[in-house]
Amino acid sequence: MPYRSDDRLELALRASNEGIWDWNLVSDEIHYSGRILRFFGRRREEMPNLFRAVELVHEADRDLFVTRIEAILKIGGEDLLAMEPRIRVANGSGEWNWFRIRGVVVRDAEGHAIRVAGSMINITPRKLVEQELLEERHLMRLLIDNVPLNIYFKDRESKFKLVNKSMAKWNGFGSPEDVVGKSDQDLFSEDHANEALRDERKILESGEPILGYVEKETTAAGGEAWVLTTKMPLIDRIGAIIGTFGVSSDVTELVRTQQSLAEAAAALQRRNDEMEEELALAREVQQALLPHDYPTVPAGAGRGRLKFGHRYIPISGLAGDFFEVFPIGEHCAGLFICDVMGHGVRSALIVSMLRGLAERIHHLAEDPGEFLGQLNSGLSAILTEAEMTMFATAFLAVIDLENGELRYASAGHPAPIMRSSEGEAGVLPMGGRGKGTALGLFPDATYESQTLKLSMLKQLMLFTDGIIEVENQDGEAFLQNRLVQAVSEEECSGVDQLLDRVLDRVLAFTESQRFDDDVCLLAVEIGED
Numbered sequence: 001m002p003y004r005s006d007d008r009l010e011l012a013l014r015a016s017n018e019g020i021w022d023w024n025l026v027s028d029e030i031h032y033s034g035r036i037l038r039f040f041g042r043r044r045e046e047m048p049n050l051f052r053a054v055e056l057v058h059e060a061d062r063d064l065f066v067t068r069i070e071a072i073l074k075i076g077g078e079d080l081l082a083m084e085p086r087i088r089v090a091n092g093s094g095e096w097n098w099f100r101i102r103g104v105v106v107r108d109a110e111g112h113a114i115r116v117a118g119s120m121i122n123i124t125p126r127k128l129v130e131q132e133l134l135e136e137r138h139l140m141r142l143l144i145d146n147v148p149l150n151i152y153f154k155d156r157e158s159k160f161k162l163v164n165k166s167m168a169k170w171n172g173f174g175s176p177e178d179v180v181g182k183s184d185q186d187l188f189s190e191d192h193a194n195e196a197l198r199d200e201r202k203i204l205e206s207g208e209p210i211l212g213y214v215e216k217e218t219t220a221a222g223g224e225a226w227v228l229t230t231k232m233p234l235i236d237r238i239g240a241i242i243g244t245f246g247v248s249s250d251v252t253e254l255v256r257t258q259q260s261l262a263e264a265a266a267a268l269q270r271r272n273d274e275m276e277e278e279l280a281l282a283r284e285v286q287q288a289l290l291p292h293d294y295p296t297v298p299a300g301a302g303r304g305r306l307k308f309g310h311r312y313i314p315i316s317g318l319a320g321d322f323f324e325v326f327p328i329g330e331h332c333a334g335l336f337i338c339d340v341m342g343h344g345v346r347s348a349l350i351v352s353m354l355r356g357l358a359e360r361i362h363h364l365a366e367d368p369g370e371f372l373g374q375l376n377s378g379l380s381a382i383l384t385e386a387e388m389t390m391f392a393t394a395f396l397a398v399i400d401l402e403n404g405e406l407r408y409a410s411a412g413h414p415a416p417i418m419r420s421s422e423g424e425a426g427v428l429p430m431g432g433r434g435k436g437t438a439l440g441l442f443p444d445a446t447y448e449s450q451t452l453k454l455s456m457l458k459q460l461m462l463f464t465d466g467i468i469e470v471e472n473q474d475g476e477a478f479l480q481n482r483l484v485q486a487v488s489e490e491e492c493s494g495v496d497q498l499l500d501r502v503l504d505r506v507l508a509f510t511e512s513q514r515f516d517d518d519v520c521l522l523a524v525e526i527g528e529d
Contacts, residue, residue, distance in 0.1 A: 018121040021103075023051060025073070025114050039099070039122050041090045050087065051116075058086035058096050072103070076111040080104060081118060084127075098127040145176075150227070152179075153234060153245040158200050159183050161243065170250070189218040199231060200244045207233050207241060214251060226255040298401055299330040305401060305527040306333055309495035311503060313466075313519040320347030320392075321464045321520040322355065326362060331402035334365045337522050338394040338439075339413065339464040350390050353382055354439075368396040368409035369449035372436070376411065380443035391438040395462055399454065399524065406452040406460070411445075412438035414468070414480060417487045419459040425488030427480065428452070428460070459498060459525045461487060466517030467502075473511040482509070495523040 019035030030049045037047060050056065057065045065085045071078045081103035086096040103118025144151045150167040154160055160179050168176045171187050184193035199210055209232040217225045227248040234243040294308040308325050320340035328334050338354055340347040357378040364371045372394060383390055393413035399406055408416075408428065412435050419425045430450065437445040468478050486505040492498040499521050507513055 018119045020117070020119050022117040023049070023103075023115065025116065036120055039089065039097070039120070040087075046090075056088045058088075061085040072105050072116060073113050077113070078105070079107070081116065084123065097122055097124045099123065148249070150248045150250075151246070153243060154183075154200065155243040156204060156241075157183075158197055158244070189222075192216070192218045203231055203233050203244050204241055209233065214255065225250060226252045294325050295327040295333055297327060297331065297333040297399070299327065306399060307495055307525040307527060308335075309499055309523050311499045311519070311521040313515060314343070315466075315515055315518055316343050318344055318348035319518040319520075320344075320351060321466070321518040322351050323462070323520055323522045324355075324358065325522070325524075326365070328362070328365050328398060332366065332398055332400045333524075334362070335397045335399070335460075335462060335522055335524060336365075336394065337413070337462040337464065337520060338392055339466075339518070339520070340392040341390055343518050346390070350379075350392060350440075354379060354392060354394075365396065365398060366400075366407075367449055368398055368407055369447040371396055372409050372411045372439070372447040373445070376437075376439045376445050376447070377443055379440045383440050384443070391440040393435075393438050393465075397460060397462065397524075399526065401454070404454045406454055406457060407449050408452070409447045409449045410435045411447060412436055414463065414465055416460055416462045417480075417484055418457055418461075419487055419491075420456055421458045423458075423488075423491055425484050427484060454526060457526055459487075459495065459523060461498065461502070461521060461523040463522070464518060464520045466515055466519040467506055467521065469517060470506060470510045470515060472509055478506055478509050495525045498525075499523055 017035070019033040019037075019039060021030060021032050021036060023030040028049070030051070032044070032047055037044060040047065048056070051069050054062055054066055062085075065083060068081060068083050072081050081101065084098055084100050086098050088094055089097050099120050100123045101118065101120050103116045105113050106115040106117070108114050144164040145166070147164075148166065150164070150170050152160055152163040152167050160182055163176045163179045165176055168174070168179050171179065173179050179187075184196045187193070188196070195215075202208075203210065209230065211230050213229055214226060215229050217227055228251045229246060229248040231244055231246040233241045234245045236242050294306075297306045310323060310325075312319075312321070312323075314321070320343045321338070323337040324334070326334050326336070336358065338351070340350045340354070354375065357375055361371060361374045361378075364374055375394065379392070392411075394411040395408065395413040395416065397406060397408040397416065410430060415430050415435070416428045417425060418428045429452070436447045463483070468480055468483055470478050472478075482505070483502065486502045487498065489501065492501060502521065
């Protein structure tokens with residue numbers, strides 16, 4: 001049996017979950033299908049005319065609802081009705097549901113609406129999803145418009161589909177919409193635009209992002225800036241690449257700071273190179289001033305009775321330690337050793353001053369105490385004039401072969417190690433006021449000369465404190481007593497062997513196998529007549 005047209009309509013409505021309504025405007029009666037009654041949870045006799053009962057329409061939708069009804073009811077008005085209001089349903093909770101309402105108007109010959117018929121369906125689930133999507137879209141837009149980054153999306157033709165406010169402002173546009181449809185060629189110089197286009201085509205072809213690189217942006221007007229950029233493929237829901245998107249941040253100040261620092265570093269390096277050249281020259285001068293030939297004592301002898309040797313180990317380019325060996329008359333020799341506080345340029349300057357002062361008063365060296373007193377007076381005057389606080393320790397030993405005695409004096413310096421003719425080693429005795437006062441501290445300081453018979457002496461070793469202040473792994477210093485032990489071992493054949501053995505013993509003791517301060521050793525051996 002064939003279906004009637006109204007049967008087909010019913011089947012279609014069931015399939016679409018829609019209900020139908022028919023409003024007779026002449027009698028003002030309205031008919032609802034059963035599905036609509038179920039939408040509202042009402043019996044037929046309880047169901048009001050929704051198009052008259054506007055109080056059931058949500059306040060936010062009410063004005064539009066009334067306007068649409070008025071538009072179809074007026075003479076010659078609209079013939080189609082379409083709206084999606086929220087209407088209160090009678091399910092006990094009084095909740096609001098969205099309904100999609102569609103209708104067609106039937107008019108008489110004069111244009112009066114006499115009947116309106118249409119369909120209605122509950123679209124609440126769809127509307128709720130739309131609301132969630134709108135909220136998510138709002139939050140996403142709120143985020144991208146307020147982060148301090150330039151964000152953009154492009155199609156496969158590298159034209160902007162969406163940009164955030166920061167991106168629009170960065171490129172001089174009033175709103176993000178002003179940038180949509182444009183490309184980099186509209187914003188930047190040709191070189192920069194072409195480079196960006198190459199990057200984006202590479203991403204479209206490979207699907208690989210370009211992450212975190214710094215690029216220079218040049219605007220069409222010639223402005224320049226540096227940005228940290230990340231570009232990625234824009235992929236749709238089915239995995240197809242439909243464009244690119246990117247994030248960039250302004251790092252112009254950082255780049256300019258780095259460039260300034262690089263320029264400053266280069267200038268500093270040039271200055272440092274110049275200083276290194278000057279320091280190298282100063283080192284060469286300082287090394288040149290060290291004794292390379294020892295005096296022959298007694299003068300005129302084929303081979304002198306005194307054999308000298310030294311070891312000089314500065315830990316920096318310019319040392320604060322120095323020594324001299326000089327003749328005093330025909331039968332005497334002076335051994336002078338000095339240790340200036342610290343090391344480096346300031347100490348090297350004091351060394352130069354002391355060298356000059358010592359050279360001027362060599363004639364006073366027969367009396368070591370007088371020599372140190374004059375040296376202290378001169379250094380103190382220089383330091384006072386220069387308003388500097390520095391000091392130096394010093395020791396002068398004078399070997400007098402004619403009178404057979406050793407005369408010596410100390411200005412705060414460690415006492416030398418002596419080895420007697422019997423092979424015993426010990427510290428050179430310091431009577432009276434002992435070590436004395438360091439040079440440069442008290443202008444009026446005096447120094448006492450001591451005397452020892454040469455017959456009691458075979459070898460004498462002067463040293464600076466860098467040799468005895470080294471420490472082992474337990475933090476224990478080498479100290480003078482171990483230095484005495486190193487000298488007192490089996491007799492060495494000459495001062496060079498003695499000095500090498502002492503250095504070997506000290507370095508074997510240290511944890512670092514190196515010295516932390518300048519080291520100077522000066523030795524003399526007294527031969528037979």
